[in-house]
Every structure is written in structure tokens, then in C-alpha cells.
Amino acid sequence: MSSDMLDGRSKDILYAVVESYISTPEPVGSRFITKKYPFGFSSATIRNIMADLEDLGFLIQPHTSAGRVPTDKGYRFFVDALLHKERDSGQQEVPREFAKQFTHKLERIKTNMNAMFSEVTNTLSMMSNYVGVAMPPKSEKSTLKRLDLMKYKGSSVVAILLTDEGIIKNRVLNVHADLAQEDLTRIAEYLNAEYAGSTLDEIKSSLIKRMKHEKALWDKLIAKAMEICEQALSFGEDDIFVSNLYDVMDLPDFSNIARIKELSRAIKDKHMIVSLLDDFIEADGVNVVIGDENPIEDLRRLSVVSSTYKEGDRPMGVIALIGPTRMDYAKAIFMVDAVAKCVSRTFES
Amino acid sequence: MSSDMLDGRSKDILYAVVESYISTPEPVGSRFITKKYPFGFSSATIRNIMADLEDLGFLIQPHTSAGRVPTDKGYRFFVDALLHKERDSGQQEVPREFAKQFTHKLERIKTNMNAMFSEVTNTLSMMSNYVGVAMPPKSEKSTLKRLDLMKYKGSSVVAILLTDEGIIKNRVLNVHADLAQEDLTRIAEYLNAEYAGSTLDEIKSSLIKRMKHEKALWDKLIAKAMEICEQALSFGEDDIFVSNLYDVMDLPDFSNIARIKELSRAIKDKHMIVSLLDDFIEADGVNVVIGDENPIEDLRRLSVVSSTYKEGDRPMGVIALIGPTRMDYAKAIFMVDAVAKCVSRTFES
DNA sequence: ATTAGCACTCTAACAGTGAGAGTGCTAAAG
């Protein structure tokens, strides 16, 4: 980490510059620092230090004779410092009331996953002015509680999957045969007996193995059961919840449509976001990705703050905030963390 | 309708002005009209007529010595004229190929309602640059095909409703009793025997009647069944599908955030949109609401073009486009109509 | 009834100016 090369003084100044720029989006000059932060150096000294910081790539000036603005590297330094600080002094106090209220609210609507995650993303967005994102639990990792099959039109069948976590998925399948409801019920019973308690992933692989092995299945119905089960498990894309952009538009960073459109484009492709957040589901605590660091092209001028929610200690999904690199990281980190904890609590009870 | 007071000449000019302004968002002047539309009058005459049209409230000038811009009343005249014209000459030809392709696409994903309606709104938005909206079929109006109950954690039960239209709803209920899965199955069977084939609305009212009548139900299980059924039928808010704003941001009308935010605000409250579209579900053909005419405050500077999709001749839901009052109505009307028809076709097969 | 002509108005674009903010460098002070 190249910020190790900085002496204490430089760190203080850098921290101050980033903090100031985050709170007010104006390039910050040396004189301003001397006024607002009583370091005890003259503006000339600050100036020298800032020039060094610029050489090292932490700051940049929009043009000669403007103040300095943090680079992504500068923000990274700031966030790292922030995370260390956090660890020492728990700054939560005021928002305990919020957490309580919010948990209550979630508790009330947790029966409806959609409504719950919409609530999560919208609250997140409203309170932070950034884009709230929530990735619901991955169904593949959850364990099958019960499978039901219902006859539908013609040769199509509705499969309903219930998992331990309360994820309910349904899917219309074509079974290429006119099975009676009784047959379906029997098939479902068979599959339940066989697979209840396994994770969907396990079921899938076991299924593939068995189908290969017993190539000619003696029992027609069991063969059909296998076929149905496989279809039932192949879910479509993962859906993800993203807040609307209403509150985001208040930010000065997005005061022109070009920027807002960029953001809109970044969150349009939900697969992208999913694949990004997938990487953080195993990570512990809050994760911050800043601008450049982002693997996804469209997110290179944005930052992502994420945290996982868990049931017990098994990570289930991810909560995140997406905003400009000039983000109030302290706030974003705190909020994501708090909300993730609320969601975890909801899943436990 | 006050546009009856206009003579043919005035109508032609008004139509031309609106058409021109829709195609290019520049106030249109008298000279421009003489150039582009060979009416055979001089600019001075046009000028007089335009002054009259302004007095009558069809046009307005942003400032002295600018051209004229249509008022909502002006757009209304234009749209009415458009709808009459449409009736005579079917202008569909080119997009038959599109309709075919799109119907195919829907056919492939119709098993997943969510995916289907997302596809509808996003395609609509992408092709028109306006906001695509789709209201899925109202579950209350659809008939019950089958109800299933599955035991969940503790005293909660998952109810799954399958309707004729393929709407599958699930809901977690609290039954305040530790019923075994067998009991649940029996209850479900009973309810299916009793109610399959009725619309959910009918079931609801019948249920209420019965519960009042036989106050002391002798059969505990049937009492429970009633209770469960009632809970299962009380769905939450209707959800509605709204496209993202990505393509909308290309419009010059929304080139500043204030306008885009206004739009964002208007579509944020989905209940509002639902209540608006509900009014048009019975209407035949395409419906256009222009600016002022809108009952909802937030939509007063926007227009809504809507159409219903049906199964047979029973209207099921609404497809709509929301855009600026300066909208390409011809295109919007055509697209909404075409897409609604594609969706109808999908529901039929 | 229509139109040519003209005076009038308003906007948008452009260039020029000056204040202000902030820098880098140098030389003096600690």
C-alpha cells in the first residue's frame, strides 16, 4: 500500500482534503485548509505538501490555479483510514432508534420478499441519496423444504419450490405428457422423500449423476420425476433489487443528464451488478470498491459500498449502495452495515 | 369540443404547427410554415391565423418574437385528428415483422410473468424513448384453478394460488395453530372442491357471507380452512412494471435534471399509476391523456398513452407509455397498440 | 380577404474585461 510512504503530516492533510471535498464539492486550496483545520502550518507549507501528494497520485487539480481534488487513490486512502478508525470507536448511538424502527417494519413485511427488498433499497436510497441495491438469497444455496406440482394447461405443470429460507419459486414446465394430478402428486411425494433437506445445488448434481447412471430407468414415473425436477431447478436469471434514481438526482455530482445517464446505464444491466456483488458475498464486514478499482467498465466512475446479511453465520445475500466516487463513505458504510444487520435479524426470527 | 369552431384552414395550420413542433422542439414561426407546408398563404396570413389560434388557447408563445408552441389543448386537437385519421387508413405495414418477432419472444418467456412484463416495458421504452408501463392482470378478477398449502416454519403456512391466466401468487400466512401437512392438504382439497372455477372476488364475498352465517362452525377444520382462505386472498398492493429511465434521458425534453426528476417523481408512486390506469382498463382501443387533463398532480406536465390487453374479449391489464406532452403521439399510439396486441396474443395460446 | 413592408422586440451567441482564487517559486527567517 503506497500510502505507507506518507508521513503523519501528509496523511493528516490528505485526510482533511478528502473530507472537505466530500462535504463540499469544491476543489480545496491550501489557504482553505489552514483556515478550517488548525494544523499550525502556513498555507505555503500546506502547498508544498499538497504538491507532493499530487506527485504521488493522491490528488489532482482540475486546472492550474484551482484547488485540489482527490483521485480514486486518494479516496482509497481515506476509506482505509476510515475503516481503521471505525474499528476503534463505535460511532453508533443516534441511529439505534432507526434500526429498531426499521427492523420492525421489515418484520411486518418479511412474508413478501419482493416488498421487503423494495423497502430495503428504497429506504437505503432515501436516507443516503445513493442508489440502494439488494441481492436476495441465492436459491441454489438454499435447502429444499418442499416441492409441489400442480397441473396447469395441457401438458404444462407448475412447480413450486419452498426452501428453508422462505424463498418461494414457481415455474411453469412442459412435461410433454398428459399426466393426471394424482401422478403429479405422487411424483412430488417421491421427490420430496428423496431430496427434502438437500440444497438445490446438491440436488442438481445428484440428479445429473443418477440420470446418467441408470440410463434406462425402469420406472417410467420416476424417469418423469427426474425430468421434471431438473426443469424445476433451472431458474432464470437472478433478480436483484435496485432503488429508483429519484433521490440520487439531488446530488450535485449528478446535476447533468450525462452523468445521470451514465449511472442509469451502469445499473441497467442487472447481471453485471449481480456478478460484482457475488464476489463480496463471502467477504466479511463492509466492502468498498472505488471508481477505477471496479472490474466493470460502466462503474469506473462510481463507488460501491456493500455488506452481506446472514442467517446465523451463513452469508445469504448482499446489500449495497452505489454512488459517485465523491461519496460520503462514512455515512454509506454506516448505513449499509446497519441495514444489513437489520435484514439479518429479520431472517433469524 | 371547442376545436369545432375552427374552420378548415385553421385546423390545417394548427395541425402543421403541432406536427412540426413534435418533430423538432423549436417554436414554429409563420415563415417556417410557409416554407415547409405549401398551403399557398403568405406568412402574414399564417401569422393572423396563428394569432387567432393563440387567442383560442391552442398555441402559446414562449416570449414575444418567438414562434408558437402548442398548449395541451393544441395537442388534444392534434391527437383527436390523429385518431380519426388512424381509423381510416391503417398505417401498419413495416412493423409487422416486429410484431411477429416480439410475439415470439414473449411466447418464450411467458412462463415467467415478471420477466415477460419487464421485457414488455423495456422494449416499449427502448423503441419509443418514453417510459414503458405495464399493469399485470388483476388477480381478483381471475378464476381459481387450484390452491395449495404447504407447511412452513412453526405455525406459518405457505399458500399458493394458481389461476386460469397463469398467475401464480404465494403468500406466507400465520394460522395460529400447529397443523400437520396432512391437515393442510385436506383443507386445500376441501377448498379446491368448493371454490375452483370461481373468481377470487366471488370467493371472497362468498367466504364472508358464509363465515357470518354459520357463526359457530361445527367442523374445526373447515373453520380453519375458511380462515386460511381469507388470508390467502388478501393480497398486498398490486405491483406494476415500469421501465427504467435510460432511454428517456435521450429526449431533449428531459435534458435537465429538474425535468427528469419530475418524471421520476411521477412514476415513483406506483399506486398512483395503478389508480390512473385502472380507469382505462374498460376503455376500448388506445387512450390518450394529455398534460392538464391528468387527474394526478405529478403527471400534469406529462402525457399517458394506454391500451388494454385482453384474453378473448375480457380486458386483463393495461400497457402504457408515459412521455412529455410534446410526444410523438403517432408513434406512441402505434407502439402501445401493437404491443398490447402482442401481449393479448400471448395470453390466448 | 390577403399580403407586402416595416418598425419593434426579444434571444442567443460572442468577445472583452476584471476580480478572485490558487498556485509555484524564490529568498529570507527560524
Added chain:
DNA sequence: CTTTAGCACTCTCACTGTTAGAGTGCTAAT
């Protein structure tokens, strides 16, 4: 050797004045 005061320099932004152009309304002539 580090810090600071001083100063010349640079760049932006806000303001001003000016002008070209587009469009109007009115009047008088056709």
C-alpha cells in the same frame, strides 16, 4: 534544513455590451 512571506503568474467565472437573426404585430396597399 525546514518553514514561511511575498510575489508574479495562470486560469476560471461572472458580467457587460454588442450584434445578428428570427419572429411578431400593425398598417397600408392590393
